[in-house]
Amino acid sequence: MSRTLAAIVGGAAGAVALVGILLLICCFCIFRKRTISTTSDTGSSDPSVQVGKNAGVELTSQDARPFHIEELSLATKGFSDKSLIGQGKFGEVYKGLLHDGMLVAIKRRSAVASQEFIDEVRYLSSIQHRNLVTLLGYCQENDQQNLVYEYIPNGSVSIHLYGGGHVTQEKLEFKHRLSIALGAAKGDPLQNQ
Template identity: 65%
Template sequence: MSRTLAALIGGAAGAMALMGMIIVFLRFRLPRNRSISRTSDTGSSDPSVQGGVSLPLESREARSFPMEHLAFATKNFHNVNLVGEGKFGKVYKGFLCDGTIVAIKRRPGMPTSEFFEEVRYLSSIRHRNLVSLLGYCQENDQQMLIYEYITNGSVSSHLYGAGQVSNEKLEFKRRLSIAIGAAKGLAHLHSLSPRLVHKDFKTAHVLVDETFIAKVAGAGLRNLLGGVDVAGPSSQMMADEIFLAPEVKEFGRFSENSDVYSFGVFLLELVSGREAYQSVPSGLDQKLVEWAQYYQDSSNISSIIDHKLSSNFTTEGMKKFIQLTVQCVEFSSERRPTMNHVIAELDWILEKEMSLTTIMGEGNSTVALASQLFPASR
């Protein structure tokens, strides 16, 4: 009798242990699946798998930063550490206790599991040409995103922003290198499984480090905003809207092709040194994007080229660059190239520029090649 009782007790204990293991498994498994269905365009793949390779467990988890640590890092979010403001909210520069410098985006918001799941997915994405999302904070009715801090700021600030330094020129070869880095960042997002469409790519979201390596910021930010833009100054709204592809403006249809369109507008700003919503300085009432969409030949290329480039580029390289830009901003999304094709074309142009041009200020062979675009200067 005692043996039968012991067996019954042992069996019951085993069943309870098995049930506990199932509950623990479901508790940790189900939130991950909810994140997939919300983030994925296809709803078919685990976000912890990139290119068919499982990520280490620790890289899947977004770090939770206590509010008190972030307040200390920013001197209680003092204006002296305020470095900007975007769709998500104010951006602060912070110095963590371990010496790490971070960028902290802050907005009012109640804690939600959706916010955590989206941050958890986005912080698992790592690439040399993407700004890394390090973690988050949800306390005191505040939501915060913590990113790595990129020291040299945005490309827009170097081209036409308040921080522009006139005697620090971005020569054509450097701009090509920046374009290639940004293209690789976007291409990586498009290669993920599930695919991730940036949805808010613009020049201000291309940052450069101290060696001018390009890093794309803002990936997935529109998902965190729920697709709603925060109203801002009219000029900023106009500047942001011009990066949106026609199918996005008309139907709200985001895709890899709409990212390519946005990248084309970025290329226009990169070569012109001005914001794309501004008019072409040629007497025509035509915006830069309109100029590119109605581009027919190279006879008026010089009207949009940044004067700070001087003549340190080749005619062939510049024409190829303009032609690629025109392809990216095609009205028809199907006619736009893929980001991998864009990378291949930019690589080819840079290779030719490196082999055919001289270092700025050395010799005049470059001037002779580029002067074909500037007949008035002969």
């Protein structure tokens, strides 16, 4: 074998070995990253899913309170139009006053009773964060599903960001809306600015 041919074969073998070693290192790094991610606090390999104190969200074992439809009907004056404060993806939203004097927002939709709804309520009631409205309870009677939240008087963030059916008294400047949107996209808690 000539020296030139030996050099070519040796160079090719070295290149193949180098590529093989780089592939093994990349596979090891990817495998290790996935293993670390799935054993994190969230149990999820999706880095955007963050719970626990690091993300500012606490999961608790607090269950939502079951309400009876009569209590919610009394709080909203029979789900009257005067108590209607909005319409969302879940359904109509009513303002109500419970017998203990607490103001609540009640989201209501027509749907048959289901275990899936109860499971979702349990999940929602376990999330506690200073920037999220708290789910207080639920009601699933008479082919109606109701979610009972604490009442926040200034309306939803969506109305302040995008406007609503009515003109808001106070419009946010574009800079402030952009800051809120960026914080939400990053999963950062909202800053009081």
